[in-house]
Amino acid sequence: MNLNIKIRDQDFVLHPFGAAYWPEQEVLLVADVHLGKVSHFRKHGSAVPVNAIAENFRKLDQLRKDFDPEHIVFLGDLFHSSLNIEWNIFEEWVNSIDNQVYLIAGNHDIISPLKYEALGIKIFSDVKVDGFHLSHHPEILEGHFNLCGHIHPGFKMRGHGRQLLKLSCFFKSQDQMILPAFGEFTGNYFMQPEDGDRVFAITGKEVIQIN
Template sequence: MNLNIRIRSRDFVLHPSGAVYWPEQEILLIADVHLGKISHFRKHGSAVPVKAIANNFRKMDTLLKEFDPEHIVFLGDLFHSSINMEWHMFEDWHSTLDNQVHLIAGNHDIISPLKYEKLGIKLFSEVKVDGFLLSHHPEKRDGLFNICGHIHPGYKMRGDGKQQLKLSCFFQSQNQFILPAFGDFTGNYFMEPEEDDLVFAITGKEVILVN
Protein backbone atom coordinates (compact mmCIF):
# COMPACT_ATOMS: atom_id res chain seq x y z
CA MET A 1 0.00 0.00 0.00
CA ASN A 2 1.33 3.40 -0.98
CA LEU A 3 1.56 6.34 1.41
CA ASN A 4 0.78 9.89 0.31
CA ILE A 5 2.73 12.70 1.97
CA ARG A 6 3.20 16.43 1.43
CA ILE A 7 6.53 18.26 1.43
CA ARG A 8 6.54 22.03 1.02
CA SER A 9 2.93 21.94 -0.22
CA ARG A 10 3.77 19.35 -2.89
CA ASP A 11 2.29 15.86 -3.06
CA PHE A 12 4.51 12.77 -3.15
CA VAL A 13 3.59 9.09 -3.24
CA LEU A 14 5.84 6.66 -1.36
CA HIS A 15 5.81 3.17 -2.85
CA PRO A 16 6.74 -0.04 -0.96
CA SER A 17 9.45 -0.73 -3.54
CA GLY A 18 11.35 2.32 -2.26
CA ALA A 19 10.46 4.57 -5.19
CA VAL A 20 8.72 7.96 -4.98
CA TYR A 21 6.25 9.39 -7.47
CA TRP A 22 5.84 13.16 -7.81
CA PRO A 23 2.45 13.58 -9.53
CA GLU A 24 2.66 17.30 -10.26
CA GLN A 25 5.92 16.86 -12.21
CA GLU A 26 5.09 13.33 -13.46
CA ILE A 27 8.47 12.19 -12.13
CA LEU A 28 9.27 8.73 -10.79
CA LEU A 29 12.28 8.84 -8.47
CA ILE A 30 14.38 5.70 -7.91
CA ALA A 31 17.65 5.56 -5.96
CA ASP A 32 20.49 3.05 -5.76
CA VAL A 33 19.35 0.22 -8.00
CA HIS A 34 22.92 -1.12 -8.25
CA LEU A 35 22.27 -3.15 -11.37
CA GLY A 36 25.08 -5.62 -11.98
CA LYS A 37 25.76 -6.20 -8.30
CA ILE A 38 24.04 -9.58 -8.26
CA SER A 39 26.01 -10.71 -11.32
CA HIS A 40 29.18 -9.46 -9.60
CA PHE A 41 28.37 -11.54 -6.50
CA ARG A 42 27.65 -14.63 -8.58
CA LYS A 43 30.89 -14.21 -10.55
CA HIS A 44 32.81 -14.28 -7.28
CA GLY A 45 31.07 -17.38 -5.98
CA SER A 46 28.17 -16.03 -3.91
CA ALA A 47 25.10 -18.28 -4.03
CA VAL A 48 22.64 -15.61 -5.19
CA PRO A 49 19.72 -17.09 -7.19
CA VAL A 50 19.95 -16.15 -10.87
CA LYS A 51 16.24 -15.28 -10.89
CA ALA A 52 17.05 -12.40 -8.52
CA ILE A 53 18.73 -10.58 -11.42
CA ALA A 54 15.39 -9.99 -13.14
CA ASN A 55 13.63 -8.82 -9.99
CA ASN A 56 14.78 -5.19 -10.25
CA PHE A 57 13.37 -4.99 -13.76
CA ARG A 58 10.08 -6.55 -12.65
CA LYS A 59 9.77 -4.00 -9.88
CA MET A 60 10.45 -1.12 -12.26
CA ASP A 61 7.87 -2.47 -14.72
CA THR A 62 5.31 -2.57 -11.90
CA LEU A 63 6.01 1.08 -11.08
CA LEU A 64 5.69 2.17 -14.72
CA LYS A 65 2.38 0.37 -15.06
CA GLU A 66 1.03 1.94 -11.87
CA PHE A 67 2.18 5.54 -12.34
CA ASP A 68 2.94 5.92 -16.08
CA PRO A 69 5.42 8.77 -15.42
CA GLU A 70 6.63 11.19 -18.05
CA HIS A 71 10.11 11.09 -16.49
CA ILE A 72 12.12 8.39 -14.71
CA VAL A 73 14.90 9.94 -12.63
CA PHE A 74 17.50 7.59 -11.17
CA LEU A 75 19.13 9.25 -8.16
CA GLY A 76 22.53 7.70 -8.68
CA ASP A 77 24.18 4.29 -8.49
CA LEU A 78 22.01 2.86 -11.23
CA PHE A 79 24.83 0.40 -11.91
CA HIS A 80 27.12 -1.08 -9.29
CA SER A 81 30.33 -1.02 -11.33
CA SER A 82 31.49 -1.90 -14.84
CA ILE A 83 29.46 -3.47 -17.64
CA ASN A 84 28.31 -7.06 -17.25
CA MET A 85 25.28 -9.05 -18.46
CA GLU A 86 22.87 -6.77 -16.58
CA TRP A 87 23.86 -3.84 -18.81
CA HIS A 88 22.51 -5.75 -21.80
CA MET A 89 19.33 -6.54 -19.86
CA PHE A 90 19.04 -2.82 -19.12
CA GLU A 91 19.45 -1.98 -22.81
CA ASP A 92 16.67 -4.40 -23.69
CA TRP A 93 14.45 -3.04 -20.91
CA HIS A 94 15.07 0.57 -21.92
CA SER A 95 14.18 -0.20 -25.55
CA THR A 96 10.61 -0.96 -24.45
CA LEU A 97 10.07 2.45 -22.80
CA ASP A 98 8.39 5.59 -24.04
CA ASN A 99 9.31 7.47 -20.83
CA GLN A 100 12.16 9.98 -20.62
CA VAL A 101 15.00 8.53 -18.55
CA HIS A 102 17.52 10.64 -16.63
CA LEU A 103 20.45 9.63 -14.44
CA ILE A 104 21.92 11.76 -11.69
CA ALA A 105 25.34 10.12 -11.54
CA GLY A 106 26.43 8.52 -8.28
CA ASN A 107 29.80 7.34 -7.01
CA HIS A 108 29.27 3.84 -8.46
CA ASP A 109 28.24 5.08 -11.91
CA ILE A 110 31.53 4.47 -13.73
CA ILE A 111 30.09 3.25 -17.04
CA SER A 112 30.93 5.71 -19.82
CA PRO A 113 28.35 8.48 -20.33
CA LEU A 114 28.59 7.69 -24.04
CA LYS A 115 26.84 4.38 -23.36
CA TYR A 116 23.91 6.21 -21.80
CA GLU A 117 23.83 8.91 -24.43
CA LYS A 118 23.59 6.22 -27.11
CA LEU A 119 20.37 5.11 -25.43
CA GLY A 120 19.08 8.68 -25.20
CA ILE A 121 19.53 8.85 -21.43
CA LYS A 122 20.57 12.24 -20.06
CA LEU A 123 23.18 12.40 -17.27
CA PHE A 124 23.35 15.13 -14.63
CA SER A 125 25.33 15.89 -11.50
CA GLU A 126 22.16 17.29 -9.89
CA VAL A 127 18.77 18.66 -10.94
CA LYS A 128 16.77 21.58 -9.53
CA VAL A 129 12.97 21.39 -9.90
CA ASP A 130 10.40 23.70 -8.30
CA GLY A 131 12.45 24.46 -5.20
CA PHE A 132 13.73 20.88 -4.84
CA LEU A 133 17.30 19.69 -5.37
CA LEU A 134 17.56 16.15 -6.72
CA SER A 135 20.98 14.62 -6.05
CA HIS A 136 22.73 11.35 -5.31
CA HIS A 137 24.66 12.37 -2.21
CA PRO A 138 22.83 14.27 0.55
CA GLU A 139 23.31 17.99 0.00
CA LYS A 140 22.50 21.20 1.85
CA ARG A 141 21.55 24.25 -0.21
CA ASP A 142 19.93 27.45 1.02
CA GLY A 143 16.33 27.68 -0.10
CA LEU A 144 16.19 24.18 -1.58
CA PHE A 145 14.74 20.93 -0.25
CA ASN A 146 17.03 18.01 -1.06
CA ILE A 147 15.77 14.63 -2.31
CA CYS A 148 18.58 12.10 -2.54
CA GLY A 149 19.81 8.53 -2.16
CA HIS A 150 23.28 7.07 -1.43
CA ILE A 151 22.74 6.34 2.28
CA HIS A 152 20.55 3.19 1.90
CA PRO A 153 18.59 4.18 5.05
CA GLY A 154 17.22 1.51 7.33
CA TYR A 155 15.44 1.47 10.68
CA LYS A 156 15.37 -0.98 13.58
CA MET A 157 11.89 -1.42 15.01
CA ARG A 158 12.19 -2.70 18.56
CA GLY A 159 9.56 -4.62 20.52
CA ASP A 160 8.85 -4.59 24.25
CA GLY A 161 11.33 -7.43 24.69
CA LYS A 162 14.66 -7.85 22.95
CA GLN A 163 13.15 -8.55 19.54
CA GLN A 164 13.79 -6.16 16.67
CA LEU A 165 12.85 -5.91 13.02
CA LYS A 166 15.29 -4.38 10.52
CA LEU A 167 13.59 -2.58 7.62
CA SER A 168 14.53 -0.26 4.79
CA CYS A 169 12.99 3.18 5.12
CA PHE A 170 12.45 6.62 3.70
CA PHE A 171 14.06 9.18 6.01
CA GLN A 172 12.92 12.80 6.26
CA SER A 173 14.70 15.57 8.13
CA GLN A 174 14.10 19.31 8.07
CA ASN A 175 15.26 20.04 4.52
CA GLN A 176 15.99 16.58 3.18
CA PHE A 177 14.31 13.37 2.10
CA ILE A 178 16.43 10.24 1.58
CA LEU A 179 15.15 7.32 -0.49
CA PRO A 180 15.95 3.72 0.41
CA ALA A 181 18.03 1.61 -1.94
CA PHE A 182 15.78 0.16 -4.64
CA GLY A 183 18.05 -2.74 -5.62
CA ASP A 184 18.15 -6.16 -4.04
CA PHE A 185 21.18 -7.17 -1.92
CA THR A 186 22.25 -3.57 -1.30
CA GLY A 187 22.28 -3.47 2.51
CA ASN A 188 21.17 -0.71 4.90
CA TYR A 189 22.66 2.01 7.05
CA PHE A 190 20.52 2.15 10.16
CA MET A 191 19.42 5.67 11.01
CA GLU A 192 19.12 7.25 14.46
CA PRO A 193 16.34 9.83 14.03
CA GLU A 194 16.34 13.04 15.98
CA GLU A 195 13.20 14.52 17.52
CA ASP A 196 11.78 16.14 14.39
CA ASP A 197 12.88 13.50 11.87
CA LEU A 198 10.35 11.22 10.20
CA VAL A 199 10.89 7.55 9.38
CA PHE A 200 8.68 5.78 6.83
CA ALA A 201 9.43 2.06 7.08
CA ILE A 202 8.91 -0.37 4.21
CA THR A 203 7.38 -3.68 5.27
CA GLY A 204 7.37 -5.24 1.81
CA LYS A 205 3.73 -4.52 1.03
CA GLU A 206 3.21 -1.09 2.57
CA VAL A 207 4.88 2.07 3.80
CA ILE A 208 4.30 3.02 7.45
CA LEU A 209 5.17 6.16 9.39
CA VAL A 210 6.85 4.72 12.50
CA ASN A 211 7.84 7.79 14.50
Protein backbone atom coordinates in the same frame (compact mmCIF):
# COMPACT_ATOMS: atom_id res chain seq x y z
CA MET B 1 -0.11 0.19 0.29
CA ASN B 2 1.31 3.57 -0.72
CA LEU B 3 1.63 6.53 1.62
CA ASN B 4 0.93 10.08 0.45
CA ILE B 5 2.86 12.96 2.01
CA LYS B 6 3.22 16.69 1.39
CA ILE B 7 6.58 18.41 1.05
CA ARG B 8 6.54 22.17 0.53
CA ASP B 9 3.01 22.03 -0.91
CA GLN B 10 3.99 19.30 -3.37
CA ASP B 11 2.56 15.77 -3.31
CA PHE B 12 4.78 12.73 -3.03
CA VAL B 13 3.58 9.13 -3.11
CA LEU B 14 5.88 6.76 -1.23
CA HIS B 15 5.75 3.23 -2.63
CA PRO B 16 6.52 0.03 -0.66
CA PHE B 17 9.25 -0.85 -3.19
CA GLY B 18 11.18 2.25 -2.07
CA ALA B 19 10.45 4.60 -4.98
CA ALA B 20 8.64 7.95 -4.75
CA TYR B 21 6.26 9.45 -7.30
CA TRP B 22 5.99 13.24 -7.69
CA PRO B 23 2.69 13.78 -9.52
CA GLU B 24 3.05 17.53 -10.13
CA GLN B 25 6.18 16.81 -12.17
CA GLU B 26 5.09 13.35 -13.39
CA VAL B 27 8.40 12.04 -12.07
CA LEU B 28 9.22 8.64 -10.60
CA LEU B 29 12.26 8.84 -8.29
CA VAL B 30 14.36 5.72 -7.74
CA ALA B 31 17.65 5.59 -5.82
CA ASP B 32 20.52 3.11 -5.65
CA VAL B 33 19.34 0.28 -7.88
CA HIS B 34 22.90 -1.08 -8.15
CA LEU B 35 22.22 -3.10 -11.28
CA GLY B 36 24.98 -5.58 -11.96
CA LYS B 37 25.66 -6.23 -8.27
CA VAL B 38 23.99 -9.64 -8.34
CA SER B 39 26.08 -10.70 -11.34
CA HIS B 40 29.19 -9.28 -9.66
CA PHE B 41 28.53 -11.35 -6.52
CA ARG B 42 27.83 -14.50 -8.51
CA LYS B 43 31.00 -14.03 -10.55
CA HIS B 44 32.99 -14.02 -7.31
CA GLY B 45 31.33 -17.15 -5.95
CA SER B 46 28.52 -15.77 -3.78
CA ALA B 47 25.41 -17.94 -3.73
CA VAL B 48 23.01 -15.20 -4.88
CA PRO B 49 19.90 -16.48 -6.71
CA VAL B 50 19.95 -15.55 -10.39
CA ASN B 51 16.26 -14.57 -10.32
CA ALA B 52 17.27 -11.56 -8.20
CA ILE B 53 18.44 -9.95 -11.45
CA ALA B 54 14.96 -10.05 -12.91
CA GLU B 55 13.39 -8.78 -9.66
CA ASN B 56 14.70 -5.24 -10.10
CA PHE B 57 13.14 -4.99 -13.54
CA ARG B 58 9.89 -6.60 -12.38
CA LYS B 59 9.56 -3.95 -9.69
CA LEU B 60 10.41 -1.13 -12.10
CA ASP B 61 7.73 -2.34 -14.51
CA GLN B 62 5.21 -2.54 -11.67
CA LEU B 63 5.98 1.07 -10.74
CA ARG B 64 5.52 2.14 -14.36
CA LYS B 65 2.15 0.41 -14.38
CA ASP B 66 1.09 1.94 -11.06
CA PHE B 67 2.05 5.55 -11.84
CA ASP B 68 2.53 5.86 -15.62
CA PRO B 69 5.25 8.50 -15.11
CA GLU B 70 6.40 10.80 -17.88
CA HIS B 71 9.91 10.75 -16.43
CA ILE B 72 12.00 8.23 -14.48
CA VAL B 73 14.86 9.78 -12.52
CA PHE B 74 17.49 7.48 -11.05
CA LEU B 75 19.16 9.23 -8.10
CA GLY B 76 22.57 7.71 -8.62
CA ASP B 77 24.26 4.32 -8.38
CA LEU B 78 22.09 2.88 -11.11
CA PHE B 79 24.86 0.36 -11.85
CA HIS B 80 27.09 -1.13 -9.20
CA SER B 81 30.32 -1.27 -11.19
CA SER B 82 31.57 -1.92 -14.72
CA LEU B 83 29.66 -3.51 -17.58
CA ASN B 84 28.37 -7.04 -17.20
CA ILE B 85 25.47 -9.10 -18.51
CA GLU B 86 22.92 -6.94 -16.69
CA TRP B 87 23.74 -4.01 -18.98
CA ASN B 88 22.28 -6.02 -21.89
CA ILE B 89 19.09 -6.58 -19.89
CA PHE B 90 18.97 -2.88 -19.03
CA GLU B 91 19.37 -1.93 -22.71
CA GLU B 92 16.46 -4.16 -23.66
CA TRP B 93 14.34 -2.71 -20.86
CA VAL B 94 15.04 0.92 -21.80
CA ASN B 95 14.26 0.21 -25.45
CA SER B 96 10.95 -1.38 -24.46
CA ILE B 97 9.55 1.57 -22.47
CA ASP B 98 8.20 4.97 -23.49
CA ASN B 99 9.30 6.93 -20.40
CA GLN B 100 12.10 9.50 -20.53
CA VAL B 101 14.94 8.22 -18.33
CA TYR B 102 17.46 10.42 -16.50
CA LEU B 103 20.45 9.53 -14.35
CA ILE B 104 21.89 11.73 -11.64
CA ALA B 105 25.33 10.18 -11.50
CA GLY B 106 26.48 8.58 -8.26
CA ASN B 107 29.85 7.39 -7.04
CA HIS B 108 29.29 3.88 -8.46
CA ASP B 109 28.27 5.12 -11.91
CA ILE B 110 31.53 4.49 -13.76
CA ILE B 111 30.07 3.19 -17.04
CA SER B 112 30.82 5.55 -19.93
CA PRO B 113 28.22 8.28 -20.46
CA LEU B 114 28.33 7.39 -24.15
CA LYS B 115 26.60 4.10 -23.35
CA TYR B 116 23.73 5.97 -21.71
CA GLU B 117 23.56 8.61 -24.43
CA ALA B 118 23.15 5.86 -27.03
CA LEU B 119 19.99 4.83 -25.15
CA GLY B 120 18.68 8.39 -24.99
CA ILE B 121 19.36 8.68 -21.25
CA LYS B 122 20.37 12.14 -20.04
CA ILE B 123 22.98 12.33 -17.27
CA PHE B 124 23.29 15.13 -14.72
CA SER B 125 25.40 15.79 -11.63
CA ASP B 126 22.28 17.19 -9.94
CA VAL B 127 18.99 18.85 -10.86
CA LYS B 128 17.18 21.84 -9.36
CA VAL B 129 13.46 22.26 -10.05
CA ASP B 130 10.77 24.34 -8.30
CA GLY B 131 12.68 24.64 -5.03
CA PHE B 132 13.76 20.99 -4.96
CA HIS B 133 17.33 19.76 -5.35
CA LEU B 134 17.76 16.25 -6.73
CA SER B 135 21.16 14.70 -6.03
CA HIS B 136 22.85 11.41 -5.29
CA HIS B 137 24.73 12.38 -2.15
CA PRO B 138 22.80 14.17 0.60
CA GLU B 139 23.47 17.86 0.15
CA ILE B 140 21.64 20.78 1.72
CA LEU B 141 21.33 23.90 -0.44
CA GLU B 142 19.81 27.05 0.99
CA GLY B 143 16.26 27.55 -0.22
CA HIS B 144 15.93 24.01 -1.59
CA PHE B 145 14.56 20.70 -0.34
CA ASN B 146 16.97 17.87 -1.10
CA LEU B 147 15.79 14.54 -2.55
CA CYS B 148 18.67 12.08 -2.61
CA GLY B 149 19.96 8.53 -2.09
CA HIS B 150 23.42 7.09 -1.38
CA ILE B 151 22.92 6.34 2.33
CA HIS B 152 20.66 3.25 1.96
CA PRO B 153 18.70 4.30 5.06
CA GLY B 154 17.24 1.67 7.36
CA PHE B 155 15.47 1.56 10.70
CA LYS B 156 15.40 -1.02 13.50
CA MET B 157 11.91 -1.66 14.87
CA ARG B 158 11.99 -3.19 18.34
CA GLY B 159 9.03 -5.11 19.76
CA HIS B 160 8.15 -7.03 22.86
CA GLY B 161 10.25 -10.03 23.83
CA ARG B 162 13.44 -8.66 22.26
CA GLN B 163 11.93 -8.78 18.79
CA LEU B 164 13.92 -6.85 16.22
CA LEU B 165 12.87 -6.06 12.66
CA LYS B 166 15.28 -4.34 10.29
CA LEU B 167 13.61 -2.43 7.45
CA SER B 168 14.68 -0.06 4.71
CA CYS B 169 13.08 3.37 4.98
CA PHE B 170 12.51 6.82 3.60
CA PHE B 171 14.24 9.19 6.03
CA LYS B 172 12.88 12.74 6.09
CA SER B 173 14.34 15.68 7.95
CA GLN B 174 13.44 19.36 7.72
CA ASP B 175 15.10 20.06 4.36
CA GLN B 176 15.82 16.60 3.00
CA MET B 177 14.40 13.18 2.23
CA ILE B 178 16.75 10.25 1.63
CA LEU B 179 15.22 7.46 -0.43
CA PRO B 180 15.84 3.81 0.43
CA ALA B 181 18.06 1.71 -1.82
CA PHE B 182 15.88 0.12 -4.48
CA GLY B 183 18.19 -2.70 -5.53
CA GLU B 184 18.39 -6.24 -4.22
CA PHE B 185 21.21 -7.07 -1.75
CA THR B 186 22.25 -3.47 -1.16
CA GLY B 187 22.32 -3.40 2.65
CA ASN B 188 21.26 -0.60 5.00
CA TYR B 189 22.73 2.13 7.15
CA PHE B 190 20.55 2.32 10.24
CA MET B 191 19.46 5.86 11.03
CA GLN B 192 19.06 7.51 14.43
CA PRO B 193 16.15 9.97 14.14
CA GLU B 194 16.32 13.28 15.96
CA ASP B 195 13.45 15.56 16.94
CA GLY B 196 11.48 16.52 13.85
CA ASP B 197 12.77 13.66 11.68
CA ARG B 198 10.24 11.29 10.13
CA VAL B 199 10.81 7.64 9.27
CA PHE B 200 8.71 5.80 6.69
CA ALA B 201 9.65 2.12 6.76
CA ILE B 202 8.95 -0.14 3.78
CA THR B 203 8.05 -3.80 3.82
CA GLY B 204 7.60 -4.43 0.10
CA LYS B 205 3.83 -4.39 0.60
CA GLU B 206 3.25 -1.25 2.64
CA VAL B 207 4.81 1.97 3.86
CA ILE B 208 4.69 2.46 7.64
CA GLN B 209 5.16 5.83 9.33
CA ILE B 210 7.23 5.07 12.44
CA ASN B 211 7.28 8.37 14.29
